[in-house]
Amino acid sequence: xxxxxxxxxxxxxxxxxxxxxxxxxxxxxxxxxxxxxxxxxxxxxxxxxxxxxxxxxxxxxxxxxxxxxxxxxxxxxxxxxxxxxxxxxxxxxxxxxxxxxxxxxxxxxxxxxx
Amino acid sequence: xxxxxxxxxxxxxxxxxxxxxxxxxxxxxxxxxxxxxxxxxxxxxxxxxxxxxxxxxxxxxxxxxxxxxxxxxxxxxxxxxxxxxxxxxxxxxxxxxxxxxxxxxxxxxxxxx
Numbered sequence: 001x002x003x004x005x006x007x008x009x010x011x012x013x014x015x016x017x018x019x020x021x022x023x024x025x026x027x028x029x030x031x032x033x034x035x036x037x038x039x040x041x042x043x044x045x046x047x048x049x050x051x052x053x054x055x056x057x058x059x060x061x062x063x064x065x066x067x068x069x070x071x072x073x074x075x076x077x078x079x080x081x082x083x084x085x086x087x088x089x090x091x092x093x094x095x096x097x098x099x100x101x102x103x104x105x106x107x108x109x110x111x112x113x114x
Numbered sequence: 115x116x117x118x119x120x121x122x123x124x125x126x127x128x129x130x131x132x133x134x135x136x137x138x139x140x141x142x143x144x145x146x147x148x149x150x151x152x153x154x155x156x157x158x159x160x161x162x163x164x165x166x167x168x169x170x171x172x173x174x175x176x177x178x179x180x181x182x183x184x185x186x187x188x189x190x191x192x193x194x195x196x197x198x199x200x201x202x203x204x205x206x207x208x209x210x211x212x213x214x215x216x217x218x219x220x221x222x223x224x225x226x227x
Contacts, residue, residue, distance in 0.1 A: 032213045036218075043204050051213060098145065098162065099164075107155075107156050
């Protein structure tokens with residue numbers, strides 16, 4: 001979803017449940033997508049990525065799904081833990097070489113309820 | 115070593131001051147980036163250096179002046195900033211391939227009085 005004013009979209013999840021964070025991207029020429037996790041006071045941390053020739057990629061406890069038809073990405077976190085509480089950004093990559101740009105989505109705040 | 119370091123961690127400056135932010139990586143990455151992040155907003159790209167040459171400038175005001183003295187270092191020189199420039203300034207680096215991971219530093223929290 002899109003942020004309104006200063007408020008980030010927030011997802012509250014019970015510890016142990018699965019989390020799904022959604023993201024819409026804008027540029028059909030984007031060829032590479034990344035999910036970042038940002039904890040308070042820290043820089044974004046890479047979680048998982050996916051190329052445009054794939055529709056699913058799995059990591060440890062995380063899965064990214066890509067639907068190019070509707071320009072939609074999702075991040076699934078299995079068995080959500082308190083340490084997963086953070087802001088999650090999807091990012092799309094356009095261009096190549098020195099002209100490659102990564103553009104971030106608006107972000108979703110994940111709150112894990114113990 | 116997958117670390118990007120940034121100094122200082124915090125910086126408070128007046129509108130007439132000149133200061134510099136520093137970013138360093140020793141991963142042999144050939145692309146380095148400056149981003150600006152306001153509270154509750156995503157990072158916004160400012161500059162990209164590729165092989166020590168400025169390749170992207172996202173129409174950033176001239177009061178921000180980037181510099182890449184060598185392949186490991188990236189500076190951001192600040193002069194005559196405005197209070198609205200207060201933000202978290204993030205540096206990132208990437209090896210150079212189109213789908214290589216971008217690694218971020220912890221950022222410098224800048225406050226302009």
